[in-house]
Amino acid sequence: MDGLPSPTFLSENECMFGSPLAINLTIPNEPHPVGAIVPIRVEVRNISSGELWIVGVLDGSEMGFRFPHYLPIAIPPKPLPPLESEGCGNVAPLRLQDFRRLAPGESFDPTVAESGAGYLPIYAFANFSPTFAGRFELRLTLSTESEKPEDWLGMLGYPGEEEVLERLKAVPRVRVESNVAVIHVS
Amino acid sequence: MRCHDPLLPAFGSAAISEKEWTVDEIAQLTVVSFSDKNATPSTAGSAPVESWQNLSPSPVSGEAARVAAYDVEVPALLTPAPKRPASGRYRGASGNLQLELRVDVDGRRPTRRVSGDLFRVAGGTTSYFGSFIIHTPTITATPTTVIIKGSGQFSFITLHETVTVTIPRVAPLAPPAAAQVIFTDNAGGTGAVYTCPFVSPFFRTVQYEQDSVQGTAPFISYNTGQLSSGGPARVLSVVSAYAEAGIEVQVAGVSNIIPTDGSGPDAKWSNAELHASMAQQFSLWRNDPQWKVWLLIATRHENAGVRGIMFDQEGRQRQGCAVFHDLIQGDTALAQRAALRTYIHELGHCFNLLHSWQKSLAVPPQPNKLDALSWMNYVQNFPDGEAAYWAAFPFQFEDSELVHLRHAFRDNVIMGGNIFGVGAAEFDAQAFAEPLVDNSGLKLELKARKNFVQSEPVVVELKLSTTDLRGKRVHTRIHPNFGFVQLAIQLPNGQTAPYRPLAEQCAETETSVLDAENPAIYSSAYIGYGKKGFYFDQAGLYQLRAVYYALDGSEVISNTLMLRVRSPLDRTEERIADLYAGNDQGALFFLLGSDSEYLASGNKDLETVVVEHGDHPLAVYAHLVQGINAARQFKTVTDDKQLKLRKPQDKEAIEKLSEVVNASKQGAGVDNITLDMTMRRLARAQHRYGDDSAANATINDITDFFGKQLSHRPLVARKIAERANELKTELLGDGAVAKGPADAKKGGRSSRKSE
Numbered sequence: 052m053d054g055l056p057s058p059t060f061l062s063e064n065e066c067m068f069g070s071p072l073a074i075n076l077t078i079p080n081e082p083h084p085v086g087a088i089v090p091i092r093v094e095v096r097n098i099s100s101g102e103l104w105i106v107g108v109l110d111g112s113e114m115g116f117r118f119p120h121y122l123p124i125a126i127p128p129k130p131l132p133p134l135e136s137e138g139c140g141n142v143a144p145l146r147l148q149d150f151r152r153l154a155p156g157e158s159f160d161p162t163v164a165e166s167g168a169g170y171l172p173i174y175a176f177a178n179f180s181p182t183f184a185g186r187f188e189l190r191l192t193l194s195t196e197s198e199k200p201e202d203w204l205g206m207l208g209y210p211g212e213e214e215v216l217e218r219l220k221a222v223p224r225v226r227v228e229s230n231v232a233v234i235h236v237s
Numbered sequence: 238m239r240c241h242d243p244l245l246p247a248f249g250s251a252a253i254s255e256k257e258w259t260v261d262e263i264a265q266l267t268v269v270s271f272s273d274k275n276a277t278p279s280t281a282g283s284a285p286v287e288s289w290q291n292l293s294p295s296p297v298s299g300e301a302a303r304v305a306a307y308d309v310e311v312p313a314l315l316t317p318a319p320k321r322p323a324s325g326r327y328r329g330a331s332g333n334l335q336l337e338l339r340v341d342v343d344g345r346r347p348t349r350r351v352s353g354d355l356f357r358v359a360g361g362t363t364s365y366f367g368s369f370i371i372h373t374p375t376i377t378a379t380p381t382t383v384i385i386k387g388s389g390q391f392s393f394i395t396l397h398e399t400v401t402v403t404i405p406r407v408a409p410l411a412p413p414a415a416a417q418v419i420f421t422d423n424a425g426g427t428g429a430v431y432t433c434p435f436v437s438p439f440f441r442t443v444q445y446e447q448d449s450v451q452g453t454a455p456f457i458s459y460n461t462g463q464l465s466s467g468g469p470a471r472v473l474s475v476v477s478a479y480a481e482a483g484i485e486v487q488v489a490g491v492s493n494i495i496p497t498d499g500s501g502p503d504a505k506w507s508n509a510e511l512h513a514s515m516a517q518q519f520s521l522w523r524n525d526p527q528w529k530v531w532l533l534i535a536t537r538h539e540n541a542g543v544r545g546i547m548f549d550q551e552g553r554q555r556q557g558c559a560v561f562h563d564l565i566q567g568d569t570a571l572a573q574r575a576a577l578r579t580y581i582h583e584l585g586h587c588f589n590l591l592h593s594w595q596k597s598l599a600v601p602p603q604p605n606k607l608d609a610l611s612w613m614n615y616v617q618n619f620p621d622g623e624a625a626y627w628a629a630f631p632f633q634f635e636d637s638e639l640v641h642l643r644h645a646f647r648d649n650v651i652m653g654g655n656i657f658g659v660g661a662a663e664f665d666a667q668a669f670a671e672p673l674v675d676n677s678g679l680k681l682e683l684k685a686r687k688n689f690v691q692s693e694p695v696v697v698e699l700k701l702s703t704t705d706l707r708g709k710r711v712h713t714r715i716h717p718n719f720g721f722v723q724l725a726i727q728l729p730n731g732q733t734a735p736y737r738p739l740a741e742q743c744a745e746t747e748t749s750v751l752d753a754e755n756p757a758i759y760s761s762a763y764i765g766y767g768k769k770g771f772y773f774d775q776a777g778l779y780q781l782r783a784v785y786y787a788l789d790g791s792e793v794i795s796n797t798l799m800l801r802v803r804s805p806l807d808r809t810e811e812r813i814a815d816l817y818a819g820n821d822q823g824a825l826f827f828l829l830g831s832d833s834e835y836l837a838s839g840n841k842d843l844e845t846v847v848v849e850h851g852d853h854p855l856a857v858y859a860h861l862v863q864g865i866n867a868a869r870q871f872k873t874v875t876d877d878k879q880l881k882l883r884k885p886q887d888k889e890a891i892e893k894l895s896e897v898v899n900a901s902k903q904g905a906g907v908d909n910i911t912l913d914m915t916m917r918r919l920a921r922a923q924h925r926y927g928d929d930s931a932a933n934a935t936i937n938d939i940t941d942f943f944g945k946q947l948s949h950r951p952l953v954a955r956k957i958a959e960r961a962n963e964l965k966t967e968l969l970g971d972g973a974v975a976k977g978p979a980d981a982k983k984g985g986r987s988s989r990k991s992e
Binding site: 116139140144147169 | 720786
């Protein structure tokens with residue numbers, strides 16, 4: 052996302068003072084009727100002065116059982132039915148092509164697979180279509196905090212593990228909260 | 238591409254999932270849906286053709302099933318008296334070999350294949366020998382006999398590749414007849430003959446032991462009609478769900494209740510704890526391949542959110558899995574449906590099935606299928622959303638998974654066989670040709686000679702082209718060394734190996750646009766030797782497939798290239814094969830030569846090839862390595878840390894490279910891309926040596942030779958000519974006569990006059 056954030060957002064990046072990464076949720080500033088899918092865009096930006104590496108959303112990231120964690124939170128005006136998500140622990144391996152290099156100021160969408168990366172949509176956001184009116188708040192937490200390789204590597208042996216672990220050292224260990232995206236559904 | 242068309246009425250209905258097909262219907266369906274797409278049912282019904290040759294090998298549950306279920310009325314003349322189905326498992330012996338045969342040509346979701354495993358009996362021991370599969374057999378059904386014949390894909394080397402299975406047809410209640418199996422060679426010579434009595438209607442049988450942690454409750458069954466979903470309503474359990482796939486799951490062993498102290502006081506299970514419990518509690522467990530699988534109902538995994546896992550990835554893998562009661566418990570229909578999926582899904586991993594969106598991680602890779610209506614997919618990954626998934630999901634494995642479960646080579650499926658992910662999808666060369674819809678706008682092609690002698694360097698040509706002439710941006714470097722293209726090699730023994738270059742090169746991403754003017758890029762790669770050593774050191778049939786990771790994330794999968802490596806025919810070939818076989822030589826072929834003293838032994842052996850057998854066609858590779866290395870400077874660091882520079886040895890380079898060029902132009906040398914590179918290096922060496930007229934002639938020769946060789950591909954010929962002209966300008970100056978493929982004939986003669 053380039054330019055200023057939409058006025059409907061309350062930016063919380065200032066809370067992340069010192070973090071080299073910022074994460075922003077973007078929602079079109081337009082009416083959101085009940086039942087319609089709300090397009091939610093995710094952007095991770097390098098706000099440091101140096102180059103860094105990061106990994107997008109892999110399977111298990113959203114459910115929090117593999118790193119990086121991309122943990123979505125939705126606060127509806129009243130309870131939503133639970134999502135029927137699967138959760139098999141045999142998550143995909145982390146591969147070199149899953150790493151994304153970000154120059155200072157550069158950003159990327161961690162849910163869009165490019166150059167062979169195995170990124171996946173964030174399920175809770177991908178088909179977000181509230182079935183009742185009201186004010187919804189969405190937030191996303193990115194965590195790369197784990198130093199344990201097994202928390203990152205996945206469950207399927209894959210060639211090049213040494214290179215992956217070497218590259219992993221260049222990923223900053225952070226926990227970043229996104230802005231709060233507010234959606235008024237009517 | 239959708240695996241199934243949700244717009245069809247009654248999709249997933251009993252017509253597809255529960256229909257019992259007869260061989261006669263299958264043959265009839267073949268005629269209507271494939272042999273003549275314009276044929277009406279009546280004309281098709283009178284057609285005598287009963288061949289499956291050249292047909293899509295997908296099981297009869299996709300397009301063919303729908304055609305049959307909705308579009309075709311099987312004519313009355315093809316409704317013979319009911320017969321007992323031919324499909325099932327048979328077993329017989331011939332000499333010291335036993336054959337377990339799987340016939341899959343009728344019944345529920347027939348995959349139209351025949352496969353088998355061979356076992357060698359020696360004294361009191363029986364050991365696995367190898368497997369075969371016939372993907373596209375010819376099926377002939379008469380009132381009295383079913384004959385299935387086809388060329389098999391074998392996990393071992395054999396001359397007798399044609400398999401004919403004959404099964405007498407009997408009344409439904411009569412005892413099943415035995416199958417006769419005859420292996421023949423290409424000349425019709427008969428090899429082994431087996432008579433195999435019928436064993437079971439199931440293709441494979443697995444013993445299943447289920448243990449549970451104290452305080453958990455096992456899932457029993459779910460009626461698929463309780464919630465709206467695809468497929469007919471029926472009660473499914475682990476046993477019945479696998480039975481629908483043709484796999485018999487026999488509950489066996491001792492079901493234990495495990496005290497919770499096995500997982501520590503927090504009742505969370507790590508993978509290590511699960512594995513230790515399996516070794517202790519799985520009463521049928523051995524660290525060997527066997528058709529036995531264990532499922533533990535545990536409380537919860539140490540990673541929150543994990544509902545199930547195939548944790549067994551040490552030693553002999555895939556023998557155990559776990560489901561986590563705390564997350565999947567519940568009596569509601571939703572909870573029961575989810576529990577059923579979790580059980581079947583995790584056991585599917587034990588059969589070496591990967592997630593639908595991870596098939597590309599298998600060795601060899603297969604296309605990912607986010608839209609697969611399979612036990613192995615995630616509801617949340619389905620592109621059209623959860624509701625669409627459930628509306629269509631018929632509670633079954635998808636077609637390629639069914640082929641894998643029933644017919645894949647034994648070690649690719651059996652618990653404790655190949656490691657997880659190796660052989661994790663049926664390597665079906667032809668399955669890729671038609672059903673895969675590819676919107677990448679790109680095409681990747683592999684090409685190589687069909688035959689190589691053992692230890693001869695195997696080189697493949699890669700071509701990446703656009704099918705979207707509006708233009709597609711691609712990586713320029715498609716050589717496997719750069720990582721944007723990866724290759725998988727299926728070995729003659731059925732195992733597969735990813736090709737890993739000896740040295741992977743990290744380079745800045747360089748891209749170019751493929752369009753009408755520049756529709757393809759090419760590369761040539763020596764893949765005979767890599768990080769795992771030699772890849773083609775056994776005689777036999779190899780299958781290769783490559784995948785290109787495109788800039789937009791697409792995974793462009795190549796054709797399947799088949800090549801055969803044969804044993805040396807005479808003593809000279811044997812001698813050269815021995816001299817080429819060392820690790821040093823492999824590294825030298827990969828590097829195209831080196832001065833390194835660590836590779837001195839290899840250089841010595843290559844020199845022996847040149848000295849002793851310099852005129853032999855196989856010597857061209859030694860000439861190439863020596864010539865390319867001689868043509869370049871080489872830096873070495875001496876023991877006293879001094880940098881030593883060896884200058885190009887142009888006289889030797891010219892001599893060696895000329896040998897390569899001459900042999901290759903006569904069709905007994907290197908591939909075209911390597912030849913182009915060799916001729917360019919030769920011209921440079923000639924120029925450095927002061928022989929510009931020879932350099933000029935060599936460059937003209939590039940244009941002439943490839944202009945003729947590639948007359949059917951004028952764009953490629955023009956590209957080569959342009960590069961040759963650039964080289965000429967660089968070496969000989971602007972005054973040199975430029976040539977192009979259009980004037981190759983007239984220009985070639987005048988240029989040679991100046992030599």
